[in-house]
Amino acid sequence: MHKSAALDSQVKIRINDLIQPIADDLLSGAAEIALRAITIFQGVLADSEGDLPTPELKKAALTYTAKGLIDAQPAMAPLFHLGNDVLIATEPATTNENLAELCNNALANFEKTLCASASTIADTAYDLIDPGELIFAYSFSSTVVSCLLNARARGRFFRVVCTEARPSLEGRKLASRLASGGIEVIHTFDNAMGLVLGNCSAAFMGCDCIARAGVVNKVGSWMLAVACRELKVPLYALSGTEKFVTDERMFEFERHERPGVEVWDNAPKGVAILNQQFDLVPYNLLAGLVTEKGILKEKDIDPYLAKISVHRDLKLEAALS
Amino acid sequence: MHKSAALDSQVKIRINDLIQPIADDLLSGAAEIALRAITIFQGVLADSEGDLPTPELKKAALTYTAKGLIDAQPAMAPLFHLGNDVLIATEPATTNENLAELCNNALANFEKTLCASASTIADTAYDLIDPGELIFAYSFSSTVVSCLLNARARGRFFRVVCTEARPSLEGRKLASRLASGGIEVIHTFDNAMGLVLGNCSAAFMGCDCIARAGVVNKVGSWMLAVACRELKVPLYALSGTEKFVTDERMFEFERHERPGVEVWDNAPKGVAILNQQFDLVPYNLLAGLVTEKGILKEKDIDPYLAKISVHRDLKLEAALS
Numbered sequence: 001m002h003k004s005a006a007l008d009s010q011v012k013i014r015i016n017d018l019i020q021p022i023a024d025d026l027l028s029g030a031a032e033i034a035l036r037a038i039t040i041f042q043g044v045l046a047d048s049e050g051d052l053p054t055p056e057l058k059k060a061a062l063t064y065t066a067k068g069l070i071d072a073q074p075a076m077a078p079l080f081h082l083g084n085d086v087l088i089a090t091e092p093a094t095t096n097e098n099l100a101e102l103c104n105n106a107l108a109n110f111e112k113t114l115c116a117s118a119s120t121i122a123d124t125a126y127d128l129i130d131p132g133e134l135i136f137a138y139s140f141s142s143t144v145v146s147c148l149l150n151a152r153a154r155g156r157f158f159r160v161v162c163t164e165a166r167p168s169l170e171g172r173k174l175a176s177r178l179a180s181g182g183i184e185v186i187h188t189f190d191n192a193m194g195l196v197l198g199n200c201s202a203a204f205m206g207c208d209c210i211a212r213a214g215v216v217n218k219v220g221s222w223m224l225a226v227a228c229r230e231l232k233v234p235l236y237a238l239s240g241t242e243k244f245v246t247d248e249r250m251f252e253f254e255r256h257e258r259p260g261v262e263v264w265d266n267a268p269k270g271v272a273i274l275n276q277q278f279d280l281v282p283y284n285l286l287a288g289l290v291t292e293k294g295i296l297k298e299k300d301i302d303p304y305l306a307k308i309s310v311h312r313d314l315k316l317e318a319a320l321s
Numbered sequence: 322m323h324k325s326a327a328l329d330s331q332v333k334i335r336i337n338d339l340i341q342p343i344a345d346d347l348l349s350g351a352a353e354i355a356l357r358a359i360t361i362f363q364g365v366l367a368d369s370e371g372d373l374p375t376p377e378l379k380k381a382a383l384t385y386t387a388k389g390l391i392d393a394q395p396a397m398a399p400l401f402h403l404g405n406d407v408l409i410a411t412e413p414a415t416t417n418e419n420l421a422e423l424c425n426n427a428l429a430n431f432e433k434t435l436c437a438s439a440s441t442i443a444d445t446a447y448d449l450i451d452p453g454e455l456i457f458a459y460s461f462s463s464t465v466v467s468c469l470l471n472a473r474a475r476g477r478f479f480r481v482v483c484t485e486a487r488p489s490l491e492g493r494k495l496a497s498r499l500a501s502g503g504i505e506v507i508h509t510f511d512n513a514m515g516l517v518l519g520n521c522s523a524a525f526m527g528c529d530c531i532a533r534a535g536v537v538n539k540v541g542s543w544m545l546a547v548a549c550r551e552l553k554v555p556l557y558a559l560s561g562t563e564k565f566v567t568d569e570r571m572f573e574f575e576r577h578e579r580p581g582v583e584v585w586d587n588a589p590k591g592v593a594i595l596n597q598q599f600d601l602v603p604y605n606l607l608a609g610l611v612t613e614k615g616i617l618k619e620k621d622i623d624p625y626l627a628k629i630s631v632h633r634d635l636k637l638e639a640a641l642s
Contacts (some may be wrong), residue, residue, distance in 0.1 A: 164584075166487060166510040172585060179591030188595040189487040189584055190512045191541030195597055220512030223544055230547050263485075263510055264493060270500030274509040276516050 005056040007064055011049075015065050018043055022079075023072035026168035026258075026277075030208045030243065031114060032142040034078035037069050038107050041086055045103050055099045062086055062103065063313045070314070075216055075253030075278045077209035077243040080314070082110050087311040110242075117240035117292035118143055122150035124290050125204070125238055129158050133201035134186075136193075136233070137162045137178075139218035140170035141206020143238045148204075149181040159183070161200060163190045165218055167263045167275065190220055193227055202287075203228050203235040210243045210289065211250040212305060214282040225285035234287035241291050244304045248316050253278040326377040328385055332370075336386050339364055343400075344393035347489035347579075347598075351529045351564065352435060353463035355399035358390050359428050362407055366424050376420045383407055383424065384634050391635070396537055396574030396599045398530035398564040401635070403431050408632040431563075438561035438613035439464055443471035445611050446525070446559055450479050454522035455507075457514075457554070458483045458499075460539035461491035462527020464559045469525075470502040480504070482521060484511045486539055488584045488596065511541055514548055523608075524549050524556040531564045531610065532571040533626060535603040546606035555608035562612050565625045569637050574599040 018040045022033055044065050045058065052058045066083025073079055089106035093099035125147035129135055137144050137160050148160060160178050162185065165171035175187045188196060197203065203224065207217045215221075215237045228235040245252075260273025267273055283298035339361045343354055365386050366379065373379045387404025394400055410427035414420035446468035450456055458465050458481050469481060481499050483506065486492035496508045509517060518524065524545065528538045536542075536558045549556040566573075581594025588594055604619035 164487070166485070166512055172588075175592045176589050179589050183591075185592045186595055187585060187588060187592050188597075189540075190510075191487055191539075191544060192595065192597060192600075194543040194547070194600055195540060196595065218512075219510075219516060222515040223512060223548055226515070226547050226551050227544055264508060267493075267508060268497050268500050270504075271496045271506045271508050274507055274513065274517065276509075276513060279513075279515055 005054065005060040007057065007060050008051055011051045011061060012064060014049070015044060015061065015068060019065070019068045019072050022069060027140060027170040027173050029139075029141040029143065029206050030073070030076035030078050031118065031206075031240065033073060033076060034082050034114060034242075035111065037079055037082055038111055040069065041065060041082070041103065041107055045100060055093050055096055058096065058099055059090060059093070062090060066314060074255045075208040077245045077249075078114070078240075080245060080249065081242045082107075084311050084314055085110055087313060088309070091311070114240060114242060117242070118146050120292040121238055121240065121290055122147045124295065125236070126151050126154065126156070128202050128234075128236060128290070129156055130201050131156055132158065134159050134161055134196075134199050136160075136197055136200040136203035136224075137174060138171070138203070138205045138221060138224050139165045140174045141238065143240070144204045144206050145174065145177050147238055148178055148183060152181060152183050159186060161186045161188070161196045163188055163193055165220060166190055170218070190223075193224060197224075197227050197233055198231045200233050203233050205235065205237055207237045207239045207243055208253065208278060209245045209249070210237075210239060210301070211245050212247055212301065213250055214280045215239075215286065215289065216250075216253045216278050216280050219276055219279045221281050222279040222285075225281045229285055235285065236288055236290050236295075237281070237286055238290045241293060241304050244301070244308060246305060246308050246310065253280075326375070326381040328378065328381050329372055332372045332382060333385060335370070336365060336382065336389060340386070340389045340393050343390060348461055348491040348494050350460075350462040350464065350527050351394070351397035351399050352439065352527075352561065354394060354397060355403050355435065355563075356432065358400055358403055359432055361390070362386060362403070362424065362428055366421060376414050376417055379417065379420055380411060380414070383411060387635060395576045396529040398566045398570075399435070399561075401566060401570065402563050403428075405632050405635055406431055408634060409630070412632070435561060435563060438563070439467050441613040442559055442561065442611055443468045445616065446557070447472045447475065447477070449523050449557060449611070450477055451522050452477055453479065455480050455482055455517075455520050457481075457518055457521040457524035457545075458495060459492070459524070459526045459542060459545050460486045461495045462559065464561070465525045465527050466495065466498050468559055469499055469504060473502060473504050480507060482507045482509070482517045484509055484514055486541060487511055491539070511544075514545060518545075518548050518554055519552045521554050524554050526556065526558055528558045528560045528564055529574065529599060530566045530570070531558075531560060531622070532566050533568055533622065534571055535601045536560075536607065536610065537571075537574045537599050537601050540598055540600045542602050543600040543606075546602045550606055556606065557609055557611050557616075558602070558607055559611045562614060562625055565622070565629060567626060567629050567631065574601075
């Protein structure tokens with residue numbers, strides 16, 4: 001086992017305080033949250049309290065931050081990759097200056113790639129939005145929002161139907177964002193998907209992570225996918241390849257169970273509340289995965305999974321030991 | 322066109338006031354509401370204000386009540402049949418006494434049939450509940466509740482999973498009722514159906530009306546049905562044959578659109594809210610229709626539809642003219 005420098009408990013508390021808002025955020029998509037996590041790494045690295053005088057302590061703090069962010073949102077692959085990139089990049093650093101440079105480069109690269117991906121995905125998705133048609137969009141995904149707003153800004157007229165996405169209702173955030181961008185929105189509750197989907201020419205969802213077994217996204221995505229197939233509406237997951245994860249991390253999303261009171265705050269005795277946040281959509285229910293590398297199918301996935309290298313501190317075996 | 326006696330506007334207001342709570346009730350199933358409507362007919366017939374001195378006026382008031390009840394819940398077939406039975410039964414009456422007797426007999430028969438059906442259906446459904454298994458139940462149906470409570474009272478142990486049934490949340494009423502009857506309940510939001518259905522040995526739903534095209538029930542039933550087929554969970558609609566309706570009345574449920582504010586009370590500009598209450602489940606998605614006549618399949622339906630005779634005042638053509 002690799003030995004890391006021991007962090008002061010005050011430093012841990014300060015990092016936990018930075019991470020808490022990420023854990024509490026039920027409304028934002030994975031790409032959006034990863035962008036915010038970049039500023040957390042920057043804050044830790046800045047070490048304004050002077051608690052981290054050596055490169056070893058700084059590395060320990062970055063590792064603690066990376067693990068904390070992954071634990072805060074275990075389904076969100078971009079948080080994993082951000083932390084993983086930072087730890088791999090800073091590994092060889094021997095001085096504070098060198099570490100700061102390597103870390104900032106890794107953060108800047110991650111942000112640049114994320115934004116470039118979003119732009120390429122938006123261009124690909126543009127061709128999937130037929131003029132005058134109705135598009136279904138599920139949950140909240142900054143990638144989906146930027147695709148739809150980009151298409152509208154390029155002069156395409158279409159309407160969007162979306163549903164609430166109980167219990168956090170991030171579908172309302174989606175509706176508001178699209179409406180304020182000049183897109184006409186029809187909004188209904190999740191149950192009513194079956195009433196509206198049949199009129200849609202395509203359906204879009206974001207995703208939290210992608211692995212060999214399928215695409216993980218906000219719970220309800222599987223129901224959407226099954227309904228889309230039944231009604232012959234092509235369903236696309238819009239996502240950069242920073243969402244790919246290895247098999248060992250695939251089912252981490254199942255750890256993300258939220259308090260039952262978020263569903264029903266005064267449930268009677270004898271009623272147990274289940275509040276799982278994610279489900280898995282197998283590839284056979286998807287028309288394709290719209291990424292910055294083009295529209296991928298199941299058979300195209302393996303090379304992306306094969307090239308993921310995981311820093312030893314973020315391996316799940318390491319986390320367990 | 323048949324001529325009916327002219328009702329005083331005060332009488333109409335009084336009848337409307339009796340009917341309003343039925344229109345406002347978003348939590349009760351169709352059979353339960355029909356039982357309450359019986360007391361409304363009794364109240365109208367009692368004529369405590371003495372506004373209806375002749376059999377003609379009483380008949381006009383009964384017709385007005387029947388139409389009002391159907392309009393209040395256009396998807397609920399038992400309300401149609403209750404009014405239809407009353408109007409057909411009272412047609413030949415020539416004196417107040419005779420009319421009261423015929424009307425009370427019709428109401429008593431309807432109630433007796435409804436209760437006898439519920440009891441027979443419960444006995445049939447008992448055999449569909451495997452010991453120790455998990456049963457999915459959707460929305461609120463007094464028929465489904467009585468089946469589950471009956472099975473529990475007969476000593477069968479099983480658990481029930483149910484979901485909220487947004488936007489009215491009558492799934493919470495279902496959960497509470499079952500829990501207070503000693504059944505262990507697991508409750509989640511509608512989107513999460515896909516996470517729990519795969520563990521269920523059967524799924525039950527009530528229904529509002531049944532016609533040649535399928536079974537009409539609370540919106541979300543279609544999504545449930547598609548998910549059940551995907552996961553190979555048999556889905557049964559539990560319903561007395563008083564839910565059968567003729568083709569002309571089949572799509573009346575589509576008239577039942579509720580105010581958008583019930584879904585989102587401060588939706589931003591540019592967001593239109595859709596609040597439809599019902600959807601249609603085709604027979605090919607159902608394992609069977611559990612009725613007092615046994616478990617019916619699509620091929621068994623026609624004879625029941627053929628024998629429905631509709632009073633001339635309740636024919637949809639008449640309503641339009």
